[in-house]
Amino acid sequence: MFESRKPVNTMASDGKLHIVLFPWLAFGHMIPFLELAKRIAKRGHKISFLSTPRNIERLPKLPLNLAPTIALVKLPLPAVDGLPENAEATSDVPTEKVHFLKKAFDGLEPGLTQFLQTSNPDWIIYDFAPYWLPPIAAKLGISRGFFNAVNAWFLAFLGPSTNMIDGSDPRTKLEDYIVPPKWVPSDSNLAHRYYEIKWIVESAQNITADVLDTYRLGSAIIGCEVLATRDCEEFEPDWLKILQELNKRTVLPVGLMPPSVQDSLDTNDPWVSIKGWLDGQTKGSVVYVGLGSELALNQETLTELALGIFEKNQVGVEIPRDDGDGSLRKNSVADSVQLVMTQDKGRIYRDKARGMRGLFGDKIRHEQYIDNFVEHLQNHRQIDKR
Known part of the structure; x- marks a missing residue:
């Protein structure tokens, strides 16, 4: 069995x-x-x-x-x-x-x-x-x-x-x-x-x-x-x-x-190529969008997310959504990214992230x-x- x-x-x-x-x-x-x-x-x-x-x-x-x-x-x-x-x-x-x-x-x-x-x-x-x-x-x-x-x-x-x-x-x-x-x-x-x-x-x-x-x-x-x-x-x-x-x-x-990349010697592991690509990018030039591994976005939400990222091409955090149905708009995406990465009042988020880096790693x-x-x-x- x-x-x-x-x-x-x-x-x-x-x-x-x-x-x-x-x-x-x-x-x-x-x-x-x-x-x-x-x-x-x-x-x-x-x-x-x-x-x-x-x-x-x-x-x-x-x-x-x-x-x-x-x-x-x-x-x-x-x-x-x-x-x-x-x-x-x-x-x-x-x-x-x-x-x-x-x-x-x-x-x-x-x-x-x-x-x-x-x-x-x-x-x-x-x-x-x-x-x-x-x-x-x-x-x-x-x-x-x-x-x-x-x-x-x-x-x-x-x-x-x-x-x-x-x-x-x-x-x-x-x-x-x-x-x-x-x-x-x-x-x-x-x-x-x-x-x-x-x-x-x-x-x-x-x-x-x-x-x-x-x-x-x-x-x-x-x-x-x-x-x-x-x-x-x-x-x-x-x-x-x-x-x-x-x-x-x-x-x-x-x-x-x-996780540790060194845990695996398999050069076919997708993460090996992903990390190689990331290592070749300019610092602060990559936006990570965390949606979960099995989330299926409808086309409207996906479009608004993409437009918001392109509008303010920085690194983002959790984005405010409509409280009734969970939808988001490109302006909320752009504003959230700009807040955390460039505005003075977003400094607390940046400082917190730097502090957590040592603990998580x-x-x-x-x-x-x-x-x-x-x-x-x-x-x-x-x-x-x-």
Whole structure:
């Protein structure tokens, strides 16, 4: 029911851990999970990275020095009515069909269970989707970690995991989500824009899901023994504390895991050519437009974005949108870019960005977070089954 590129052993005789990583079927999840896998493997531990065949084949190539310690295990994705053929990731399907992918993902349960039974790992680190996994791992005596591939504030904004499961979230109206929730710091402005929460609610109403995402996430958190998040104390100390208080679980930041081109010797890697092109450009001459890997803009929005960039050819930040429908206009694009890059009142943004550069690029600091996380895994694995 599963296929591995190399044999997977049980607990090594030298005391090293065997850790299974099981991400959700989206490359925005799989890639951070793979980065975490590589960093743990660098410390000599055995990794089994589980996903579906097409996703395994589309992952970035492993560094040659880590290939012997990371097993890429293929779990065949069951066919589901409504899911297009060969669709194995969210990038393969439109938003309105992602719930079919989740239904197919739930069909991985038997294959995953068999793998866990035969490979006898020390830990399994999983994503939000497999709400059914924690009880299985607990029954097999396998320690359980939940990995949040984004910042701590995201989970903290959602509230206690118990609320996600029993539906007791006090926020019941759209208007409740456009103000900060009561459990966040009083000086925080963390809230949805109206068009954001409107889109979320309308999208949910158009989809008949067997299991709600909030239930999946809440079950994943409640079933874990440690909650790891892609964050660091220097960046979000308050949110890390809130996340732990809300969920009554040990919360461990694993650092920001800044990528390294040197991790791969593959000259065909797209990033190698992209970086080469960037290195050849004049400083301050390139505009980066961050839209997300799967966002589909309509033609009007795309045109307004392009016109705004061309009108003020500088580097931009988040751009104000219409609060009702989320649309943007070229003037708002141009004004935002000009504010941050040229005007005196935008100096605070420029200074902040320079200050963050040192933190985000401090690989030694972020490697220490991985050391602390791995030490926790070593000290808290279940040993009664050995």
